[in-house]
Structures are given as structure tokens and as C-alpha cells.
Amino acid sequence: MGALKGIRVLDLSRVLAGPWCGQILGDLGAEVIKVERPKIGDDTRSWGPPWMQSDDGDETREAAYYQSANRNKLSVAIDISTVEGQELIKKLILDTDVLIENYKAGSLKKYGLDYESLASLNPKLIYCSITGFGQDGPRAEEPGYDFIIQGMGGLMSVTGERDDFPGGGPQKVGVAFSDLTTGLYSTIAIQAALLNRNTTGLGQHIDMALLDVQIATLANQGMNYLTSGNVPKRYGNAHANIVPYQLFKACDREFIIACGNDSQFFQLCKSIGLPELADDVRFKRNADRIKYRNEVIDILSAHFLTKTADEWVHLIQAVKVPVGLINNLEQAFQEPQVLARKMLIDMQHTQREELRMVGSPIKLSRTPVEYRYAPPLLGEHTSDVLKHVVSQEKLAELKANGVIG
Missing domain, CATH: 3.40.50.10540 (Crotonobetainyl-coa:carnitine coa-transferase; domain 1)
Incomplete structure (x- = not known):
């Protein structure tokens, strides 16, 4: 029905x-x-x-x-x-x-x-x-x-x-x-x-x-331009309006952090052993982190090279900051959450x-x-x-x- x-x-x-x-x-x-x-x-x-x-x-x-x-x-x-x-x-x-x-x-x-x-x-x-x-x-x-x-x-x-x-x-x-x-x-x-x-x-x-x-569907990028008059640029795996919100490289593979607000940034810094970063006047607020994007990303990037991606994901997940590995399609289809949500189905075909x-x-x-x-x-x-x-x-x-x- x-x-x-x-x-x-x-x-x-x-x-x-x-x-x-x-x-x-x-x-x-x-x-x-x-x-x-x-x-x-x-x-x-x-x-x-x-x-x-x-x-x-x-x-x-x-x-x-x-x-x-x-x-x-x-x-x-x-x-x-x-x-x-x-x-x-x-x-x-x-x-x-x-x-x-x-x-x-x-x-x-x-x-x-x-x-x-x-x-x-x-x-x-x-x-x-x-x-x-x-x-x-x-x-x-x-x-x-x-x-x-x-x-x-x-x-x-x-x-x-x-x-x-x-x-x-x-x-x-x-x-x-x-x-x-x-x-x-x-x-x-x-x-x-x-x-x-x-x-x-x-x-x-x-x-x-x-x-x-x-x-x-240009969404925020469209309004960014209409509001500022500045033509948006490509940021690769980074975000135009949020920092840090991008791909990082661990010692073995890459992973993603999507830090959506200042409290999440505070928890992120504490979880990865850099609590002083959240107290730095340049990085306390998202608007400041955008201004000093290169500086904060350089610090984080160097730090993340010291452990494996699985180790970082485990630590960051524990404080409920959005984080995840980068799956190919085989890995994505094997994700326990994907299977639990019944996103793979079997159908009977004529042949x-x-x-x-x-x-x-x-x-x-x-x-x-x-x-x-x-x-x-x-x-x-x-x-x-x-x-x-x-x-x-x-x-x-x-x-x-x-x-x-």
C-alpha cells in the first residue's frame, strides 16, 4: 500500500x-x-x-x-x-x-x-x-x-x-x-x-x-556571491564558510572532519591533544578561523600525520564531532550503517x-x-x-x- x-x-x-x-x-x-x-x-x-x-x-x-x-x-x-x-x-x-x-x-x-x-x-x-x-x-x-x-x-x-x-x-x-x-x-x-x-x-x-x-542548488555559494559580490573560488575538499571542514591526511590514509560550530572545534582540539588551539585568539570563532584558514589548517595537518586515520576517527567520534573515513564504493556498501538501513536490496529479475x-x-x-x-x-x-x-x-x-x- x-x-x-x-x-x-x-x-x-x-x-x-x-x-x-x-x-x-x-x-x-x-x-x-x-x-x-x-x-x-x-x-x-x-x-x-x-x-x-x-x-x-x-x-x-x-x-x-x-x-x-x-x-x-x-x-x-x-x-x-x-x-x-x-x-x-x-x-x-x-x-x-x-x-x-x-x-x-x-x-x-x-x-x-x-x-x-x-x-x-x-x-x-x-x-x-x-x-x-x-x-x-x-x-x-x-x-x-x-x-x-x-x-x-x-x-x-x-x-x-x-x-x-x-x-x-x-x-x-x-x-x-x-x-x-x-x-x-x-x-x-x-x-x-x-x-x-x-x-x-x-x-x-x-x-x-x-x-x-x-x-x-548553488545554495550557499550562490548567496555568498549575491551578498558579497565576490565570485566564489574552488576550495577542493575544504569549505567556503566553515573551518575546519575538509579532508586531512593521517600517517596511513585520509579522513574527513566536518566541524560545524565553535563548540565542536573546542571538543575537536581537546580530543586530539591540542587544547591550546581552541584558546588561540585567531581560532576561537569560525569567522576568525576563516581569516586564518592557512595557519590553523597547517597546524592540524602536521599533527594528524602522527597517528593513523582509524585512531583519529576513534578519538574524534568519542566527543561527537562529525568525522569519517573516505570509502570507495565497495567499502561504502559494506558500512554497517548502510546495511542496517537496508540500502542494498535484492530483486527478482526476468533473467x-x-x-x-x-x-x-x-x-x-x-x-x-x-x-x-x-x-x-x-x-x-x-x-x-x-x-x-x-x-x-x-x-x-x-x-x-x-x-x-
């Missing part, structure tokens, strides 16, 4: 931002029908290696990338460039609550699948468009990929090592940050529109843009008995997330979904003509 049980979503999106949104809605209980091109499907199906292996050890050519964003969906293969395919979408839309699409702005209008056309058939429809630049503006019709957006939106200017350090320069985030955050914002917008529909009885068009989201996946972080007490369907094979549910809107004879004809797969 998921929180969104009874909500039907038609997911016409590909790659990551839209599918990520659709997966979240599916995790929350919505019925999500993923509409894909026959024979080809979502672009990310071919974004391997790595590929999923079947139980007999063969590669399935189902890319891990695709599987990361398409759990809890039914796959229906429809060629929407054909008149017959467009009619199938219009039949499905009559009983659909939400449509997600990420085609270039205006490109679905030629198929009669734009918001105005479909809302005339179903005024309750919530239609979420996800593009790189939005539905208006000088770049609206251009494709927008996450990497480009991270650069244009300022994120890469504050990500990466300082220019005067070895390896300094702009860096993109290690995952598609703009895509993922746009998927999250889109999910929020869809749920807000569903709540509004409860009182008005009407759906609406949601216009989501990766660039808008990237600008919004293998157990498919290990990353779980949902959403924990609801009364309507918990349910893992109903593993990422589907292309067109795996075409007949099951469409048999409710067309006859078996028509399905066979459409399949023979390549309209469905």
Missing part, C-alpha cells in the same frame, strides 16, 4: 532526470508505465559495460546505468512517431494521472502529444516536461546534457582543487548531479500538483529545466533470480517503499498494458507493422 498507490504515471522520458523521477514515484507506489522506442528503447540500455549478467552467466546487454533508474516500472514499446502509436498514447492518457517527458521543447506538438493536446482529452492530467533549458528563453530548443549544465550553471567553478594546487581546475561531480537533482525537484513538483488537483480537480503543466535546478540494487532512502512508517518490479526488459509489458485499450487482433497487427514491440 504505497503512498501513491492508485496514481498512474506515463513515463516518456529517457536517460536520467526523467527516469529518476519516475523511479521515485514508482517506489512510492505509483503505477509507472515506461514508454520506449521499439527495438532500441531508452538510450541508457546500451550505455555499458558493465552489463547485467543472467543466471547462466551470459551478458544480457542490459546496462547497469539503465537499471539504476528504472525499477518499479512496466516497459511498453510504442513508436510515437506513427499515427497509430500516437493514438495508443491518447488512449492511455484517459486513465493517466501524470505524464513525464524530456523531449526538446515543442517537439511533441507535431505528434499531438503536447500538454495542450493531451489536457483537452484529460483535464486532470499533470504533465511534467524536463529539458535542459526549459520551455522558453533563447536556448529553449537546444538539447541540454548534465555535463554542459554543470559547467554553465557554475557548479564546476566551485568543484575541484584550488587552481594553485597540483591538479587544480574545474571538475564535474562524479555522478550526474544536475540530472539527479532535477529528477528530485520534478518529483516534488508532481506531488504538489497532485495535492492541488485534490482541491481544484485540474491538472497543470510543470516546466522543469536542468539549468534552473543547477542555479537553485536472474537475484539482482542486487541500491535501495530507496525514503523511509515511511505507514506506507513504506515497496520493490515490486525489477528494471524491465524492453517491451516486457507491452501486451499486458495495451490489452486494456485495444483488442488482441489489433495488438497483433500493430506488432506486425512495427508500431509496438
